[in-house]
Amino acid sequence: MTNVRFDFGNIMAPALEGGVGEDLFGGAMVDAFTAAHAAVETRRSGGDLGFLDLPHASETVEQVKALADGFGQWFEDVVVLGIGGSGLGAKALRDALLGPYWNDRSDEERDHFPRLHVVDNPDPATMRGLMERVSPARTLFNVVSKSGATAETMAQYLFVRQQVEEAVGAEKARGHFLFTTDPANGALRRIGDAEEIPMLPVPENVGGRFSVLSPVGLLPAAICGVDLDELLAGAAAMETRCRVAELSQNPAGVLASLLHHSDVTEGRPIHVLMPYSDRLRSVAFWFQQLWAESLGKARTVTGQPTATGPTPVAALGATDQHSFLQLLMEGPDDKVVLFIEVENHGPDAVIPGRHPEIKELAYLGGHSFGELINTERRATAEALRRTGRPNATFYLPEVDPAALGQLFMLMQIATVYAGALYGVDPMDQPGVELSKKLTYGLMGREGVEAPDLLEPDPRWML
Ligand code: PA5
DSSP, X not given: OOOOEEEXXXXXXXXXXXXXXXXXXXXXXXXXXXXXXHHHHHHHHTTOOGGGGGXXXXXHHHHHHHHHHHHHTTOSEEEEEOOGGGTHXXXXXXXXXXXXXXXGSOTTTTTTOOEEEEEOSOOHXXXXXXXXXXXXXXXEEEEEEXXXXXXXXXXXXXXXXXXXXXXXXXXXXXXXXXXXXXXXXSHHHHHHHHHTOOEEEOOTTOOGGGOTTSHHHHHHHHHTTOXXXXXXXXXXXXXHXXXXXXXXXXXXXXXXXXXXXXXXXXXXXXXXXXXXXXXXXHHHHHHHHHHHHHHOEEEOTTSOEEEEXXXXXXXXXXXXXXXXXXXXXXXOXXXXXXXXXXXEOSSOOBOOOOOTTOHHHHXXXXXXXXXXXXXXXXXXXXXXXXXXXXXXXXXXXXXXXXXXXXXXXXXXXXXXXXXXXXXXXXXXXXHHHHHHHHHHHHHTOTTSOOOOOOOOOGGGOO
């Protein structure tokens, strides 16, 4: 397996004017990281950080593979119903590893693996459109909810369940569902137990946004033929690399330390993840949730009020060079840009040499698209460096399961280090709960009081 590499040279002085000095590996940042590392190790031994063990959860992986093998042969479409951490990982895996246009390909082009849809938003147009597109009789619905109670996902389940029953009858409908949920608790678990619907567990100590390498991400990937062993081997290798206490040897430690420093010391709280690959666009959205929901907190771990947390932004190169780059280059100097470069894009597309007489086109001839997109990434990184804007790059040897496994693990470990550096708990999300509770109350859930909402004030309405 080739390592994913992390090049942070464009954050360091003297390459970057005013950048971080060599004391990164010798001064206060090392002391802070040493304490963060120790805090994370304590939580790991206390069993809090279940995501670190997922690469070695062989029993569950075998269970996933067995279900995927059985189901994959039967269904033309697989629909994941899940939101936040219960949907973003599956999307990231699908888009990265199945490649563009997967769902548009013929059965033969997909080697008879099913199409894969990940539906998170309870948008009526999407829900109606979904059921018009798939044939319920040939579709498997993987309902994913750790809590088994999230309004969006439960509403989607009720909607599709009704339609599947109408299409195939109540008895057969059960065979079109697979639940991924808490191993013991929640409404979904209760329904699954009562109706003997197959279920996969989200380990109790694995939270939504840290669940991509649990059955939440693994089942949809496996059912479409992704090699889980390679994915998990990549994650395991990165977990080993990031276990060391020495900052200079720990990629997740360096990532967390530099981004934390950029925020609290340099006034750069906006962290942009910008892969130069369409296949990795959804990874940027996955990271956006991971970084935001884990680090944006009102209280420290000791209960002190704080209002901390960086703002992650998902972008895409080269597309966003034509929308976002102007702001990155010349707008407020409050951002760090993290690029992802794919070193080998796989089968490339060569740009034909036509119009040798037109200089605006002639230079492109004979180069490939892989060369062009990577050159644009390098040019953008250099332009940012020249204007004193910090940036760093993850190099993926290729977009394959091993590299994805490494990247997911690197970012998750960096998130728990960053939590320790900020002094907050990256594993909870109390801020999300209020909107869920208000929704339950407004929608009439028993036992939840309906809140009074302010009526719109006509003075402020045009
Ligand atoms: O990361 C998280 O914990 C959240 O984003 C959850 O994944 C999201 O709210 C969905 O929750 P659940 O899986 O319980 O339906």
